[in-house]
Amino acid sequence: MNRKEEFVRRLLRWFRENGRNYPWRQSTDPYRVLMAEIMLQRTKADQVLPVYLSFIERFPTPRALATAPPDEIRKVFASLGLMWRAERVMKLGAVLMSDHRGRVPDTREELLSLPGVGEYAADAVLCFAYGRNVAVVDANVCRVIGRVFGLKPRGEARRDPRYRSIVQGMIPGERAREFNWALIDLASLICTPRNPKHMECPLLKICNRAHEAGGADT
Secondary structure: OOHHHHHHHHHHHHHHHHOOOOHHHHOOOHHHHHHHHHHHOOOOHHHHHHHHHHHHHHOOOHHHHHOOOHHHHHHHHHHHOOOHHHHHHHHHHHHHHHHHOOOOOOOHHHHHOOOOOOHHHHHHHHHHHOOOOOOOOOHHHHHHHHHHHOOOOOOOHHHOHHHHHHHHHHOOOOOHHHHHHHHHHHHHHOOOOOOOOHHHOOOHHHOHHHHHHOOOOO
16 A cells, blocks of 8 residues: 555545534535635634524525625624625625525636635635535645645645645545545644644554654654
8 A cells, every 4th residue: 555545545444533524514505615614714614604504594696695684694794703795705606696596606717716715725615515526625635645744835825736646636536525534634734734633643654754753663
């Protein structure tokens, strides 16, 4: 078994026992997945959870969002402290109705044309909603990949195509959702920016960073 195969095996085994369970992970509705991704930008998942639940209850479809009073939408987002997202979501609802007949598109090009949708959110919708074998890579995922494989970024890591290429090349068959979620959770719970929990990490024995730090038994 090569290093990448070992990475996948260890990561998925860890995720089965330690993965987080959020309502947006239980849905393949592209609208719900997209709304969750917009809310999760720069915000921790546990903070997003009550806002997401309230939002979906009040605006369950693009049509409901597009026809809602603006102040009602702003009120839901107020607790996140980033009101620019409310304005962006209102524009998004209008565009989904006017240009896409109330449907979240299923191509990367169309997704990227939507207000407030960047590469990460577009890939998340393609993977988590539409079931595509697409790598979902942000700075946190890049941190895991960089540490395990000893990769140094050329500029901003999430814009360095080598990171995405590594993740894309490891996606196991029809388990893209599980694999991407596992990477996200490992970055959040174990492979943190500061003081990573080497001794709790399922990738300890194959991680360059852990060996350099003396946290793995070589």
